[in-house]
Amino acid sequence: MAFDFAGMAVWLIFAVLTGAAIWAVLRPLIATPKDKPASEAExxxxxxxxxxxxxxxxxxxxxxGEAEAESARLEVSRRLLAADEEARKGEPDEAGGPGTRKWVALGIIVLVPLFSLGIYLTRGSPEIPDQPLLARLDKPAQELPLPGLIAKVERHLKQHPDDAQGWAVLAPAYMRIGQADKAIDAVSRLMAIKGESADLYAERGQLRVLGARGEVTDAAREDFRAAVKLDPGHPKANYYLGLADIEDGKKKAAEKRWQQLVDKAPKDAPWLPGLKARLAELKSGTLNAQPPTGAAGPGPNAADVAAAGQMSPEQRQQMIEGMVARLASKLEDKPDDLAGWQRLIRAYRVLGDDEKADDALNKAKAHFADNRDALKQLDAAARTQQPPGAN
Amino acid sequence: MIAETGHFALVLALAVALVQMIVPAYGAWKGDHAMMRVGKPAALTQLMLVGIAFLALTLAFVVSDFSVALVANNSAVDKPLIFKISGVWGNHEGSMVLWVLILALYGALVALFGRNLPDRLRANVLAVQGSVGVAFLLFILATSDPFLRLDPAPFEGAGLNPILQDRALAFHPPWLYAGYVGFSMTFSFAIAALMEGRVDAAWARWVRPWALAAWLALTIGIAMGSWWAYYTLGWGGFWFWDPVENASLMPWLAGTALLHSAIVAEKRGALKSWTILLAILAFSLSLVGTFLVRSGVLTSVHAFAVSPARGVFVLAILGVFVGGSLTLYAWRAPMLKTGGLFAPISREGALLLNNLLLTASAAAVFIGTLYPLLLDAVGGPKITVGPPFFNTTFVPLWAPLLFMVPFGPMMSWKRGDFVAAGQRLIFAAGAAFVVCLTLYGVVSDGPWLAPIGMAAAVWLVVGALSEIAWRVKLFTAPAAESWRRARGLPRAAWGTMLAHGGLGIAVAGIVGVTAWKSERIVALPEGGTTSISGYELTLEKVGTRGGPNYDATTGVVRVERDGEFVTFLLPERRRYPTERQEKTEPAIYTTGFSDLYVVLGEGNRTGEWALRAYVNPLAPFIWLGGMVMALGGLVSLTDRRLRVGAPQRAKAKGRNATAPAE
Known part of the structure; x- marks a missing residue:
């Protein structure tokens, strides 16, 4: 690993600041006393x-008034005389003495750095570098995480709003972070540049459907109809118009529309098997009106992940904890799932809940007591560290 | 690295503030001058450290470093630079850093220019100032740390509330805080005096410049805030008796009283104990203001109860400083020597009356602001105390106050002559009377009290001018003699004239807008016309335009008067996509004597736009008056009287010997 100059520099700056502050404050204590300061009376x-x-x-x-001035003069003169007398007497000599001063100076030298460092270390993050936005966006696009990529493209489009490529990249990116409104808007911008086309209408309609959690809204229907107007056989538009029919309870119309689509489809169209299956479901009456929104497994589906992107840190934490709890209760019922136990232990470690992690480890070990490989894997999972900077 | 340096500097500032609080006070107690002198470098070091923290935070806002959580939550990349900077204090954490920065600045000023203060007094003052710094730095680090980091950092911030993206509001908080925190200075002087158990004329003279500086900053801050409310909130009101406004008005009233009583304490050695109490009250009310605005108690007493850390902390600070200082006052004040005697009819007497009326009006605001909160907190019914309460309590208190203002400077010290003062004001009284009668004859609408209000305004302005005219013997002595006398007048006298005259100008504005405002609300299609108070308004077009970080719907309004073109006004409705909020931007045409104020409302389906127009007579006078008052404070601050020389001893030939003031 390269020597971390920035990391060292932070501590150097802290040391210089602390040293300068202590030196400044100490000076009056260690300086040789000048001539005696004027007393208060003076x-x-x-x-x-x-x-x-x-x-x-x-x-x-x-x-x-004349008379009042005279009496005021008298008042002040009286005070002046008293003060003058006091001033002649002079003040008693300094009482603190060099001994006390030495202790005070020592206290400052020791306590100021200890105190500052003590508080700073509990709150500061010296390992995190500064991250000015423009410098971060200067990185090549493929090194940026999705939100960074979006920010970069957005800035580019602000300068060159007519760059169709940019809008084409943005639309699905917005969708992936769960911002359907912006995705829809991006397709509209794309359409304004490239002109209307059946594909774009269908695309926008689909985004509207996804944004409405599967419901084929009026706006979406308008888009699909516009697409079909331009290209009567457009597969995506027709598929969704079929869904719209089903929502309206017009199963026969939907069946007809999908059947036509299947009949006209090229034999090698990738979407054909799926459509056939759904058509069959429709005919047998088992079709769920909501289209599947992602992986059907037990884990988080695409919608969950997209939603997580928009959550506040607290909400996200809650969602993660909920998923971990679900996993834990599943393992209580079906303890044979070795990978599940490993996931659970790691999850507890990452969440910083070591007690539960150990508890889960012991339970799993008890269950796999006679499986040496399994025990090794469980121990490896248990060694997971809490990531730096978590919590 | 920069952000972390700022964070560490803030922590180190707390450590230095602790040194500043403990060592000089211990030295003053033990009589050790070396330890007392630690106060000066400690105060300067604290300014440097808090300054570094503030700069680091500002830099993080300017370069949009979203790894700083505060920046991510309160800024956005596309915001114009000026609002990135003002965004530093457009949020709770950053505004507290600004608060402490100004506190450190005042401390450093005492350290630098306090050479004419006795060592012991200066040490105690800086120690008390240090203790205020300790309290607020602890508050920041414990509950409102501005330097907490985010990793990974987001790529866009949440933006700044569009209402705060405004030039007047951007620079309103620094002035307001300079006022609030300025009263910490007079507070420190008061506590130091109580600790030493002595208040003399010297003390009052040292306090006065700080009271003046704080008062003048607060005056500017309040005027800017009310100006902002006038042109932003979209209906031409300038003061709402809203708790946030009241929070700044209370210390202003107490501070104005303090300013006047400090004159008596300084010139005549009287009212010392009262002056100390006012100094404590002015700062306490500043803290109450900070508490009201910062604890969340205003949005709802219940919000405060839900996340109480900040509120409880500020409440604790309030308890320690207000409770502690009042206890100290109760214990030590009876030991203070009483000062010079004066007759009831005298300048001292007039200033005392001024003090009583000002403190009573501060008490009225205090009750009106806090009573509903207290009632809500103990589970009582939710009530709002609105303008009617404040109008009925304020007017009876301020009517005699305004009547008395011109008399004060006309009275002699110790024993004055009321009748003679009245004779000198005969011209002002005549002018006020004529204006009052003329208005009754000419103006038919508006409340019957309005002409009397205008008479009060004329009385104040002409009264203030009369004082100077009398002092320089204008028209009664040769012009050359008057000119000589005018140049001989202390700046404080000119300051008095400006402050009192400015008050009159502001009163005129307030009366004018309140009594004679006219209003017109219409729905106009493009090309439609309406009229208000002699102006013809034509909505020529409504279009859209893009701003740096907003999109605006702009109306183009052509203004004519008697068939002559006057101007185009461009009222707007702005949408801020990052913040997902809207705001209206009124357009104002001012003649200097009245404002034509136009607001564009929503459009409806038939293509008509809601247009609201107001004519606010004398509105500009409100803020003009405020600025003239502040200018008076500034002129007074430069008076040579306030620059007391350091003692010079025949034997002291050191380089530290300073020139005397005279």
């Missing part, structure tokens, strides 16, 4: 002299 004498002069000025301006 400050007062100066002030009262000033006030006497002011009474004369006030009198000249007429803000005070």
């Amino acid at each position: 400050f007062e004498v100066t002030l009262y002299r000033d006030q006497l002069a002011e009474i004369d000025r006030d009198l000249a301006r007429g803000t005070i």
Whole structure:
């Protein structure tokens, strides 16, 4: 690993700051005492002299009467005399002495760095570098995570709003982070540049359907109809129009539409088997109106992941904890799932819940007591570290 | 690296603030001058460290470093630079850093210019100032850390509330805080005096510049805030008696009282104990203001109860500083020597009356603002205390106050002559009377009190001018003599004139808008015409345009008067996509004496647009008056009287000897 200059520099800056602060504060304590400072009484004498002069000025301006000025002068003079007397007496010598000062200085030297470092280490993140946005977006597109890619393309499009390629990239990207509105808008922009086409209408309609969680909304229907107008045999548009018919309870119309689609389809169309299956389901009455939205397995489906992208950190944490709890209860019922146990133990470790991780490890070990390989794998899972910076 | 440096600097500032709180105070107690002198470098170091933290935070906002959580939650890439910077204090955490920065700035100013302060007083003042810094730095680090990081960092921030994306509001908080925090300075002086058990004329003279500086900053802050409310909230109101506004008005009222009582304490050595109490009150009310705005208690008492960490912390700070200082006051104040005597009819007496009326009005605002909150907190019914309460309590208190203002400067110290002062004001009284009668004759609409309000405004302005005219013997002495006298007048006298005259100008504006505002709400198609107070408005076109981070629907309104073209006004409705919010941007045409104020509303299906137009007579005077008042404070601040020299001893030939003030 390369020597981490930035990482070292942070500590160097901290040390310089601390040193400078301590040096500044200590100076009066270690400096050789200058001539004795003026006493308070001497400050007062100066002030009262000033006030006497002011009474004369006030009198000249007429803000005070002759008689009142005289009595005010008397008041101030009396105070002046008292202060003057005090000033002559002088102040008692300094009481603290060099001994106390040494202890105070030592206290500052030791406590200021300890205190600052102590608090900083509990709250700071010295390992995280600065990340100005423009510098981050300068990286090549393939090195950026999806939101970064989107931000980069968005900036590009702000300068070149007529770049069709950009909008074409954005639409599915938005969809993947669950922002259907923006995805739909991107397709509209694309259409404004490239002109309307059956494909784009169908694409936008599909995004509208996905954005509405599977419902074929009025706006989506309009798009599909527009697509069919341009290309009567458009497979995607016709498929969704069929779904719309089903939503409206017009099963016969849907059946007819899909059947036509199947009849006209090229033999090697990738979507053909799927469509045939759904047509069969429709005929037998087992069709679920909602199209499947992703992997049908027990894990999170695409919609969950997309939703997670929009969640606040608390909500995300909650969702993860919910999934872990589901996994745990499943393993209680079917303890034979070795991979499941490994996932569970790792998940607890990542969440920082070591107690539950150990608990799960013991349960799993008890179940696989006579399977040496399984035990090894479980131990490996248990060694998972909590990632730095988590929580 | 920059963000972490800022974070560490903030922590180190807390450590230095602790040193500043403990060492000088211990030195003052033990009589050790070396330890007392630690206060100065500690205050300067604290300014440097908080400054570094503030700069680091600002830089993170400017370069959109979304790995800083605060930036990610409160900024966006496309925001114009000025709003990226103002976004630093457009949120809770950043605004607290600004608060502490200004606190450190005041501390450093005392350290730098406090050479004419006795060592012990300066040490105690800086120690108290340090303790305020400790409290707020702890608050920031414990509950509102601005430097918490995000990893991985997002690629876009949540943006800044569009309402805050405005030039006047962007620079309103720094002024307001300079005012609030400025009163921490007079507070520190008050506590230091109580700790030493002595308040003398010298003390009052040292306090006054700080009270003036705080008051002038707060005046500007409040005026800017009300100006912003006027042109942003879209219906031409300028003051709403809303708790956030009241939060700034309370310390202003107490601070105005403090400013006046400090004059008495300084010139005549009287009212010392009262001045100390006012200094404590002014800062306490600033803290109450901070608490009201920062604890979330205003959105709802229940929101405060749900996430109480911040609120409880500010409440604790409030308890320690207000409770502690009042206890100290109760214990030590009776030991203070009483000062010079004065007759009830005298300048001292007039200033005392001013103090009573100002504190009573501060109390009225306090009750009106906090009573509903308290009632809600103990489970009582939800009530709102609105303008009627404040109008009925404020007007009876301020009517005699405004009447008395011109008399104050006309009175002599110690024993004044009411009748003679009245004679000198005969011209002002005559002018007010004529204006009042003329208005009754000419203006037929508006409330019957309005002409009397205008008379009060004229009375204040002409009264303020009369004082100067009398002092320089204008028209009663040769012009050359008057000119000589005018140049001899202390700046404080000119400051008084500006502040009192400015108040009159503001009163005129307030009365004008309140009494004679006219309003017209219409739905117009493009090309449609309406009229208001002699103006003909034509909605020529409604179009859209793109701003840096918003899209706007803009109306083009052609304004004519008596068939002559006057101007085009462009009211807008703006949509901010990042923040997903809208705001209206009124367009204002001002003649200097009245404002034509136009707001574009929603469009309807038949192609008509809601258009609201107001004519606000004398509206610009409100803020003009505020600025003139602040200018008065500034002029007064430069008075040589406030620059007391350091003592000079014949034997002291050191390089530290300073020139005396005179």
